[in-house]
Amino acid sequence: MAVLKITQENFEEEVSKSNIPVIIDFYADWCGPCKMMSPIIDNIAEELGESVKVGKVNIDDNKNLAMQFGIMSIPTVIIFKEGKAEKTFVGLRDKEEILNGLK
Amino acid sequence: MYDVIIIGAGPAGITASLYTQRGNLKTLVLYNEKSGLEKAEHIENYYGFENGISGEALYKIGIEQAKNIGVDVIKEEVTKVENNIDYFKIVTPRGEYTSKVLILSTGNKKNKPKIKGIEKFEGKGVSYCTICDGFFFRNRSISVIGSGNYAVSETNELINIANDITILTNGEKAPEIRADNVNIDTKKIEEIIGENKVEGVKFKDGTEIQTDGIFIAQGVAGSADFAKKLGIITNKDNIVVNANMETNVKGIFACGDCTGGLLQVSKAVYEGAKAGLEAIKYIRKNNK
Structure with missing residues (x-):
């Protein structure tokens, strides 16, 4: 599935109301480690196909979302299930660790 | 090169x-x-x-x-x-x-210091990366745990971002650093305190300081x-x-x-x- 651009406007529709798990990568353009996280997230989206939704939130453009989820360190990846933040990964992680978090 | x-x-x-x-x-x-x-x-x-x-x-x-x-x-x-x-x-x-x-x-x-609360607040105010997370503490009061050249280098990264910085040496000798918005506290640390995120640091002598974020830069x-x-x-x-x-x-x-x-x-x-x-x-x- 394509990686979705998640914003304050579409968060509810795409994440809160989603009936499949959603993986969200909170990032900023100026953050070096976030640039390394990005291809890992792309790869997860490709590999998991239609079973999981994958999205990215630019924290500079969506400060309210970053605040809502208490993001104080980036990259942070959160797995949402039934609209609730189930698992949080702070800092750069490899694909395996994030996929394990889905189980 | x-x-x-x-x-x-x-x-x-x-x-x-x-x-x-x-x-x-x-x-x-x-x-x-x-x-x-x-x-x-x-x-x-x-x-x-x-x-x-x-x-x-x-x-x-x-x-x-x-x-x-x-x-x-x-x-x-x-x-x-x-x-x-x-x-x-x-x-x-x-x-x-x-x-x-x-x-x-x-x-x-x-290099992770053995201080109560560090792991609990990772990503909730405790950070290991000034260049990634300094931004979150713009114009706030923050602390750097460490006492050597590395702590000084990390503090310098944060000087223009934070309102004020306190270097917490946790019992070690104070490093040399001169800047208007940098203080040094050499007291031993008991624990990092807060509800859902870092709110302060409690020292072994029972005193406390308020802080919004803590950057770890202990040792080399x-x-x-x-x-x-x-x-x-x-x-x-x-x-x-x-x-x-x-x-x-x-x-x-x-x-x-x-x-x-x-x-x-x-x-x-x-x-x-x-x-x-x-x-x-x-x-x-x-x-x-």
Whole structure:
């Protein structure tokens, strides 16, 4: 599935109301480690196909979302299930660790 | 500019330097702290020493061997590493060095202070990466835990972002730093306090200070500290490498104890050799 651009406007529709798990990568353009996280997230989206939704939130453009989820360190990846933040990964992680978090 | 800069002068870093220097690459090894090898009193399970050898002697011989073939081996602490895409910039308290390839062989020492609350608040106000997370504390009051050159370097990164910074030495001697918005507190720390995020620090003497964020910069920066800033993938603070000792960041290799696994000289020597040979291939392939 394509990686979705998640914003304050579409968060509810795409994440809160989603009936499949959603993986969200909170990032900023100026953050070096976030640039390394990005291809890992792309790869997860490709590999998991239609079973999981994958999205990215630019924290500079969506400060309210970053605040809502208490993001104080980036990259942070959160797995949402039934609209609730189930698992949080702070800092750069490899694909395996994030996929394990889905189980 | 150097072709290769290696951080760490243990068996992995020195072996890598022997290969890169002999491969005609201008090589610099920077080291500072006492190596894990130096602490080994007597090594009897490494090839070629009929009566065994002390870790300290083996370490010294390695450094001399590298110097004898033309490697620059310099005792200077690395406080900052930057990836500028075309080259790497390595900063020490004395100056800066640049290179095309970076090899991390800093051993397996972990710098995480044993203070109650640190792990609980990771990502909730406790950070290991000023360049990633400094932004979240713009115009706020923050603290840096540490007392050496690394703590000073990290504080300098934050000076123009935060409203004020307190360096918490946790009982260690205060470092030298002069800035209007930097204070130093040498009291021993009891715990980091807060509800859902960092709100303050409690000291052993019962006093408290308020703080919005805490950056960890204790001791000398190690592989895990560099990895976080460079975007290198780690697993339990060990650097993740492939069979060619490459990290996920182009041009950065890692070898020896910092990659985890067997903490043995023989494993470090193999990985150093592989990292050195692959660094040579990398530079030739990229025509650098």
